[in-house]
Amino acid sequence: MRSEKLTRAWFAVTAVVALTGLVSQVVASATDPGGRVANLLCFFTIDSNLLVTAASVLVALGAIRTKLFAVLWLDALVGIIVTGIVYQVALAGLSELHGLSLFADTMLHKVTPILFVLGWLFAGPRGVLTWRAVGWSLLYPLAWLAFTLPRGAITGFYPYPFVDAGALGYGQVTLNCVFIGLFFTALAAGAFLYERRVRPV
Numbered sequence: 001m002r003s004e005k006l007t008r009a010w011f012a013v014t015a016v017v018a019l020t021g022l023v024s025q026v027v028a029s030a031t032d033p034g035g036r037v038a039n040l041l042c043f044f045t046i047d048s049n050l051l052v053t054a055a056s057v058l059v060a061l062g063a064i065r066t067k068l069f070a071v072l073w074l075d076a077l078v079g080i081i082v083t084g085i086v087y088q089v090a091l092a093g094l095s096e097l098h099g100l101s102l103f104a105d106t107m108l109h110k111v112t113p114i115l116f117v118l119g120w121l122f123a124g125p126r127g128v129l130t131w132r133a134v135g136w137s138l139l140y141p142l143a144w145l146a147f148t149l150p151r152g153a154i155t156g157f158y159p160y161p162f163v164d165a166g167a168l169g170y171g172q173v174t175l176n177c178v179f180i181g182l183f184f185t186a187l188a189a190g191a192f193l194y195e196r197r198v199r200p201v
Contacts, residue, residue, distance in 0.1 A: 007123040008060045014115045015056035018049045021107030028100040042148050042159040044141075045087070048079030049108050051140075052116050064125050070133040075140040077120055078187045082180070084113035120191075129192045137188050138181075145177055 025046065029037050040046050055076040058069055087109040148163060158164040162176040 003123075004062075007119070007125070008062065010115075010119045010123055011056040012060035014112065014119055015053050015060060017107060017115055018053040018056065018112045021104050021112055022046065022049055022053065024100055024104035025108060028104050031100075036157075039157055039159070042151065042157065044079070044144055044159070045083045045108050047140075047144060048076065048083045049112055051076035052080050052112055056116070056119075059125060064128055067133070070128045070130060071136045073125070074129060074133050074137040074188055074191060077116065077191055078137065078184055079140060080113045080116050081187055082184060084109060084117075086180070126195060126198070129195050131192065134185075134188045134192050138185060141181055141184050149173070 026037060026040065029040060051072060055069070055073050058064055058072070063069070064073070145163075148159065149165060152158040152163070152165060156166065158166065161167070162180075163173055165173045168176075
């Protein structure tokens, strides 16, 4: 019982942190002369933090025993891991940020990923993932690409350099997306195998 209360409290805090980062980013974009709030949903970072917020709220409320939650949880977990790693490897330092933008960037790319992943490693929830959930979780990155690339072709806005078809061409962007997709799949499968290994009998 004590462990369950600590788990719920941890993810309640994680939800607040993620939501704080999201709200800060919306405000920063709305007040930036060159920013556009409408572009925010194109960012994998924003979408992954939204998933983290939703999943964390459900854990905090104890509403986790559904098939839909398993997919949501896995998408949130893998999405936020990809967000943290890709940011550190490919995106950090590309833009000079200050004030609220810097605060939002830190919350979304660093604090939330660390909190959520640590919560998963040490607190659970356990026993919710299946191979079917791993398969269904791949719809998230596919849906993100299906939204981002056509919109980019129409508006000229691409959220990240590695999906900028206007600059790189669709061949290179396809290769980049395949690599990230394989990375996403490997992380999803690894998360399931890790959970099965540490899950109490």
